[in-house]
Amino acid sequence: MDETNAYIRIRGLRKVYQMGHTKVHALDGVDLDIPRGSFTVLMGPSGSGKSTLLYLLGGLDRPTSGKIQVGEQDLNSMDENALAVYRRRTLGFIFQQFNLVSSMNTLENISFPMRFNGSSSKARHQRAARLLEQLGMEKYTRHRPTEMSGGQQQRVAIARALVNDPPVILADEPTGNLDTATGFTVMQMLSDLHKEGRTVVVVTHDPRMARFATRMIYILDGRLVSKEDYDQAIATQE
């Protein structure tokens, strides 16, 4: 299994949370390969460990054990500083709650990541303006997050994820706070990013998102399972 030439390789990944005297096995030995340029949808019920897997992949937390390799980079061997650089160069995050800074306008929110990589303010401005134009949101340049709809906010968040032109996009329930139609547009946008050649990993528990995926992964209680096992488990639950 180790000799696959997958872009992202996850081996024996465990994450155990200590809740008082009980241990919660959020991830209980996950092995996963994600090819470069794929659109991977990670499906599972609430509490199954989807977000945990995505955040470990994003270097926002450390696993209890196991290994994550992205390209040539081994996340375990990185210190906090190297992880920050990894997130800055390799990843774009999209969250369910958008996580826009409420006091910043659209342009400032989109260019916020560039404040940490040494770009000039002119370069920041130009890049953010270009992305706004591509998303057809020039009208909202000066708007604050509270002055926009959820769908518009998520589009701004997607633009922010793209501002450093990362090869990997990680999205945690990007449509979770949106109505069906708006959620669909957002998925369409993510699909477009995949078509541009980016590796996209989307976490969701909405089965309708499957149509965009090149690859479906199912997770139950911290373990990856086959589609059959998953469907069966969901069916017995209901």
Place this chain on the structure above:
Amino acid sequence: MRLLDLLGLIFYNLSRRKGRVALTAIGVVIGTAAVVILVSLGNGLQRSATSQLGGISDLTSIMVFPQYEEQMAGPGMSVSGPSTVKLLTESVIADITAIPHVTAVIPRDYLRTMSVINYARLEAWANVMGVGAQDVADLGYTVKEGVGTLERGTAVIGEPMLRNFMDPKMRPGQEPPEPPDLLDQQVKLVITKYTNDGQEVRKTVQLRIVGILKESRNEGDYSLIVNMNDMQGWNEWAIGKRINRAREGYEQVTVKVDSVDNVLAVADSITALGFQAYTPQSAVQGVSNFYIIIQVVFGGVGAVALLVAAIGIANTMAMAILERTREIGLMKAIGATNRDVLSIFLGEAAGIGFIGGLGGVGLGWLVGQAINAVALPYLASQAAQMGTPPPDAAVYTPLWLPVFAVVFATLIGLISGLYPALRAATLVPVVALKYE
């Protein structure tokens, strides 16, 4: 993260919470203002105290006297031990002149018997002083009218001295006479001595007054200053024998030093030569030390106020970090390093300290001006009653103080922000992002 981006972000973060920042900064403003006002007050007190001492005596001179007693003659030592008497002879004067920073060594002598000055029907008692210099200016005296040159047969007189002239035949109740204008007038100096058999002998000397000294609250005010050679002649007449300066030396010399800063060192060198040296500067030094202690104590009181402000900053920063936990998580997710986060929050805390420091310096300066406006007329009237020169400021802010105060307030902010900022920097991104 570039420094400019960092500063820009810090400024942005402070400006979007103006109300909170202002409220927190008020504590710093008050603390800094307290430091500035109290230290300035201590400084002003010191300045007026030293300037009054300086007004009384010339700070750059040292009075040197011969050492007649045998030094180190402690109990048990023979009284007839080797003599260590030190006289102010010409060769000694040359030695003193050779000490670095000495600009002049001026011998002085006083009339060793009684004398009175007569002018027309008026007479006055005077301190008659002989000075071994070309001009009274060498001694630091200022001439108000005429000149200060000391030639044989001429004299310079202190202005307040003129008010001492009285009519000996004046009846009680009669108006005292106007002080005479003695400039370019001839006065008679009547010197009296007693022979061994009790006979009173008088000698009258004609002197032309060539200069009147400006009143300056020193010995010159009530002196008649004459040429050293005249003085020596009169003294020889008074004691009835010749004075050999090479053997006996002078009664007293005044040593002038180039700057106040060197006075104490020169005085020490003279003491080391075995003479008695007195300097008004040592008194001034004592006063200065006293006021430095006052300033430190006052500054300490202000610093306590700043410490209270520091707790306010720490509190505000801790609150800010709670409120912005998700934002911290986001910053990390989009590539901010722990150091970036630390710098941002430290910078904000230091920024509050800096703003408060600027405000405090401004407020302190304003209050200082107000105190000056109220207190100066009062101090001036007090000084006039005591006959000392009026102080130029009750509260005096030296230039270093505002700079120091702003730097100090900024540092206080930085230190207060240290713990909250460290906590922010070391937050696990996932935990921060999930924070509600």
